Amino acid sequence: MEKDASFLFGGISFNRKKFARDFDRFKGKIQVDSAEKLNFIDKEDKTIDDSLEKVEFVENEISGMEDGTSTSVSKKRKRKEKGKVPDVEGFSVFKSSKLKEEAASEETDQSVNELLQGKKEYYQQLERDAIFRKMHNIHVSGSNIPSPLLNFSELRSRYECRSYLLRNLAKLGFKEPTPIQRQTIPVLLSGRECFACAPTGSGKTFAFVFPVLMKLKHTSKDGVRAVILSPTKELAAQTTRECKKLARKKFYIRLMTKQLAKSGDFSKLRCDVLISTPLRLKFAIQKRKLDLSRVEYLVLDESDKLFEPGMLEQVDFVVKACTNPSILRSLFSATLPDIVEDRARTIMHDAVRVIIGRKNSASETIEQKLVYVGSEEGKLLALRQSFAESLNPPVLVFVQNKERAKELYDELKLEDIRADVIHSDLSQIQRENAIDNFRAGKTWVLIATDVVARGMDFKGVNCVINYDFPDAAAAYIHRIGRSGRAGRSGQAITFYTEADIPFLRNIANVITSSGGEVPEWIMSLTKKKWRKHRPRRETISTQPDI
Numbered sequence: 042m043e044k045d046a047s048f049l050f051g052g053i054s055f056n057r058k059k060f061a062r063d064f065d066r067f068k069g070k071i072q073v074d075s076a077e078k079l080n081f082i083d084k085e086d087k088t089i090d091d092s093l094e095k096v097e098f099v100e101n102e103i104s105g106m107e108d109g110t111s112t113s114v115s116k117k118r119k120r121k122e123k124g125k126v127p128d129v130e131g132f133s134v135f136k137s138s139k140l141k142e143e144a145a146s147e148e149t150d151q152s153v154n155e156l157l158q159g160k161k162e163y164y165q166q167l168e169r170d171a172i173f174r175k176m177h178n179i180h181v182s183g184s185n186i187p188s189p190l191l192n193f194s195e196l197r198s199r200y201e202c203r204s205y206l207l208r209n210l211a212k213l214g215f216k217e218p219t220p221i222q223r224q225t226i227p228v229l230l231s232g233r234e235c236f237a238c239a240p241t242g243s244g245k246t247f248a249f250v251f252p253v254l255m256k257l258k259h260t261s262k263d264g265v266r267a268v269i270l271s272p273t274k275e276l277a278a279q280t281t282r283e284c285k286k287l288a289r290k291k292f293y294i295r296l297m298t299k300q301l302a303k304s305g306d307f308s309k310l311r312c313d314v315l316i317s318t319p320l321r322l323k324f325a326i327q328k329r330k331l332d333l334s335r336v337e338y339l340v341l342d343e344s345d346k347l348f349e350p351g352m353l354e355q356v357d358f359v360v361k362a363c364t365n366p367s368i369l370r371s372l373f374s375a376t377l378p379d380i381v382e383d384r385a386r387t388i389m390h391d392a393v394r395v396i397i398g399r400k401n402s403a404s405e406t407i408e409q410k411l412v413y414v415g416s417e418e419g420k421l422l423a424l425r426q427s428f429a430e431s432l433n434p435p436v437l438v439f440v441q442n443k444e445r446a447k448e449l450y451d452e453l454k455l456e457d458i459r460a461d462v463i464h465s466d467l468s469q470i471q472r473e474n475a476i477d478n479f480r481a482g483k484t485w486v487l488i489a490t491d492v493v494a495r496g497m498d499f500k501g502v503n504c505v506i507n508y509d510f511p512d513a514a515a516a517y518i519h520r521i522g523r524s525g526r527a528g529r530s531g532q533a534i535t536f537y538t539e540a541d542i543p544f545l546r547n548i549a550n551v552i553t554s555s556g557g558e559v560p561e562w563i564m565s566l567t568k569k570k571w572r573k574h575r576p577r578r579e580t581i582s583t584q585p586d587i
């Protein structure tokens with residue numbers, strides 16, 4: 042075959058004179074191809090190689106311009122055009138048009154040169170961005186993604202951020218943006234929607250609060266202009282506090298309390314940013330005629346939780362109530378399953394996807410351990426033993442449900458450990474007190490259900506104990522993410538019994554993907570597709586059964 046091919050093509054030379062017209066068309070095609078390449082805009086992840094190739098290409102084009110060998114718009118064309126004009130002496134009209142043509146041609150060259158120079162700078166910027174993103178483990182996809190922030194001062198130089206916001210930021214003691222802030226703040230400031238997934242404790246709250254406050258500019262009497270949805274009341278209250286720390290007195294920032302949802306007169310209430318759980322917000326829209334038609338920014342925090350059955354319907358209701366056609370929506374979470382992304386894509390426009398590190402993985406600052414405890418009884422022994430050996434408060438202990446939270450609390454409250462409990466049967470005030478006391482260090486051990494597993498920022502939690510095995514990998518990631526926040530180190534211990542072994546591999550995968558080690562035999566277990574692993578467990582009690 043090869044021989045045939047070389048025989049067919051060997052010795053053939055192209056007669057340019059004879060096929061001049063075809064040759065010109067072919068040249069034209071090359072020019073179009075080059076132009077297409079110059080107009081190329083990334084659709085997917087920008088890799089360094091990609092950018093380098095484009096910079097190289099444009100550099101060749103420019104040097105081609107300089108030495109006359111460029112394949113795109115070149116001096117050859119100018120010469121060819123020049124050759125077409127009949128050189129008739131004495132006819133000044135022709136002479137002047139010739140001069141004009143030369144001048145015009147030089148102008149074209151200059152503007153093409155400028156265009157290529159602009160393109161070169163553009164690709165060089167892409168290259169710098171790609172290197173910077175790689176350094177900070179930022180992965181992006183989407184078209185025309187703005188450059189990440191090099192530092193907070195770029196908020197002023199690139200986006201004319203008002204000085205009060207930068208002052209408030211400085212008061213918080215933040216020196217550098219975290220990776221998620223570096224990328225999502227410019228994305229949202231440039232008016233783009235986004236999905237963002239970054240590890241627990243990596244500063245996602247400010248990543249969406251900051252651009253919202255920047256874009257709102259001033260307080261207004263127009264009603265609610267930004268809505269932040271959180272899956273729990275505790276998280277909504279925390280986000281409200283964080284938002285107020287940045288905004289101080291410049292905006293009306295409101296938490297949708299039970300009272301407000303039931304009896305607020307929203308036609309009179311000044312509110313720029315409203316933070317709520319989906320249920321309360323839906324209630325206020327239906328019963329209190331809360332108008333969300335002017336909402337410009339909608340943030341779905343812990344978005345995968347908000348998209349779970351049970352909450353999805355309320356979220357959907359809120360999304361539909363935000364009827365402003367130019368609304369910007371964004372989704373943030375430490376876990377972002379593909380199904381959530383796919384659903385969200387159906388409502389979002391030209392969204393940018395930002396992932397920090399590996400999607401759906403735990404924070405690498407947490408040391409993770411799996412501990413076999415045999416049976417339910419074994420758990421209590423293991424817990425007591427671990428407290429006796431080294432109790433390094435604050436410690437957060439997660440159990441499967443509120444009944445078990447009460448049982449464990451009853452077991453521990455008589456001991457010399459300052460323990461407290463939080464679950465959904467407590468009143469709002471009791472829940473707030475439990476959180477405040479834990480934050481203030483008055484409580485050493487907080488026993489909790491998953492109600493505080495997501496988003497809660499307890500500074501300095503040294504250890505998370507999964508007394509009951511989590512019901513999903515995402516629940517595991519969020520629970521243990523209450524420690525090891527904002528770059529601090531933390532520890533996570535997960536007890537498992539025989540009943541949990543089939544699901545061990547799923548947690549083991551999370552551990553290994555965040556750099557931890559897991560015994561070989563666990564890694565050789567088959568990965569089980571799980572849907573809410575919540576086995577019936579024996580009562581937590583050291584009292585003999587009567």
Ligand SMILES: Nc1ncnc2c1ncn2[C@@H]1O[C@H](COP(=O)(O)OP(=O)(O)OP(=O)(O)O)[C@@H](O)[C@H]1O
Nearest residue numbers: 215217218219241242243244245246375496498527
């Ligand atoms: N640029 C920064 N520099 C230093 N600390 C920061 C910065 N941004 C945020 N923080 C702090 O990091 C901690 C964790 O932030 P945040 O609660 O926003 O995390 P998160 O990514 O939302 O976590 P989770 O997934 O658990 O909700 C907070 O105490 C916050 O004040």
